[in-house]
Amino acid sequence: MKILFSFLPKPEQQANLLEEFPEVEFIFHKGLDENELKSADIFVTYGEDIELSHLETVKLLKWIMVASAGLEKMPLKEIAARDIVVTNVRGIHKIPMAESIIAHILSIKKCLPLVAENQKQKVWFRRVQSFELHGSTALIIGPGAIGGEVGRILQAFGVKTIGCNRSGHAAPYMDEMTSFEQIADVLPLADIVISILPSTEETKGLLTYEHFKSMKPSAIFMNYGRGDVVKETDILQAMQKEYIAYAVLDVFENEPLGQDHPFWEMDNVIISPHISSHSSQYLVRALEIFSNNLALWLNGNKELDNIIVLEKGY
């Protein structure tokens, strides 16, 4: 059994794997080693290196472990045709992303930027117009692993959570549910609207300018999914016309955001440059998921965690 990595875990992380699985041959290599891949049984990658041409040379490959959430760049159809299992690290982002989302919400509600500015000016100013998160309503579009974690914590703050997915079927930590089709009915009720949707044919352009017009003037819109859920020009116009109070954007149509983009200078737009999932704990958690799956695999159990349904792409 040979396992090839195309990135380098830290030395102690490598040592842990060697110790835990002495029967396995591990090859840790920075970048895809095409020669080793030919005879590897398992390939561990960040998902951006494997191409169609590689698939034609592999002889034993049965499992690709992708240490990230996005699989957009992988030749999934051809992998499926070769009966190769793909797993990812779905859910690994949920803790840092939920913390980032709540951080921005509370910072806005408690006027922390103004409080900081007053400190800079050495002004003891107490008439800050802060608001409570408690008692708000949040619409969580895409209540999966991350959305559920956001919902769980918001509920602890006394926030009512409304989840929105394709069919409107129940999701954990959502007080109510709605479907993509009926989203226009609930947008006017929400104090916070959070999109955590992946990019698929169904989610592209789900939100429009008209939707922003229907939201509360005090609403906060947060995009933590993919940039194409709404046209950037629609957000821009809505924010210029101040239809809602704040937009917190972690993702954009084009990244990095161009230096001349109007968002940079807008007081009601907060740019989080695709950093919400950053965490010092990332690789620790990814390797934990991998180890658990590898133990199953070596015992002949093919029901791994986080298996990708290759036809759907998630």
Added chain:
Amino acid sequence: MKILFSFLPKPEQQANLLEEFPEVEFIFHKGLDENELKSADIFVTYGEDIELSHLETVKLLKWIMVASAGLEKMPLKEIAARDIVVTNVRGIHKIPMAESIIAHILSIKKCLPLVAENQKQKVWFRRVQSFELHGSTALIIGPGAIGGEVGRILQAFGVKTIGCNRSGHAAPYMDEMTSFEQIADVLPLADIVISILPSTEETKGLLTYEHFKSMKPSAIFMNYGRGDVVKETDILQAMQKEYIAYAVLDVFENEPLGQDHPFWEMDNVIISPHISSHSSQYLVRALEIFSNNLALWLNGNKELDNIIVLEKGY
């Protein structure tokens, strides 16, 4: 039954009371109406207006409802001698204060001030050194109503909570407890140290310069109780020597903080000018507590919520 207010609730709040309690005569008056007080059964006040001389004129007064938490300015001994019940709005601050505390913690952990500065500079910078709140340990000194609310929410974030009170007896939402005497043992374990202590003989100067020296270099100290729990010069020195990473101060020895105080210019000190308890919901909640108690009172039930033990003063 006559109820005298010495402040004016909003018109709709007044209307609600009149509707809910038609059998009662309400007198809403801005400032203490000494004449009406003589024949009032119940007096509702912010607590800063009633004096000894008034007590000598009252004939029917049996209950004073104080719509604030502090009772320092009231003649409690003389009130007790006349067998008058005093209630306050203990716990009314817990929601806004807990939200403010978590807001500052997450803002620091997620480097929001740096993210904002980068936006100002139009810099797409992703290598922000953000940290997770999840997995941290918080020491909550004074785990009462507010501290418990902070503990409850921190636990939802996956934080271990250690409560610290006089005797070390159990408190809600604390994973562990310790006593004032043993605080030095737990300070080195905490990532976040939050004081929410009132000012009493026992809490004055509870924390010292030496304590700061023993904390983690990455620790955040937050004072949301009273300024005299630690000498300001001790905090100043500790922060100048960078013994810990951040101090978030909502209270100070002297308020407002003098314009020439070094805190204003320190990057590792965050000044929240005694605003953490501010809330647009304040009077709503105070009147809710009052209505509930009044309903009990009118039914002859004298076991009101938030009765003050007048000898102790809290």
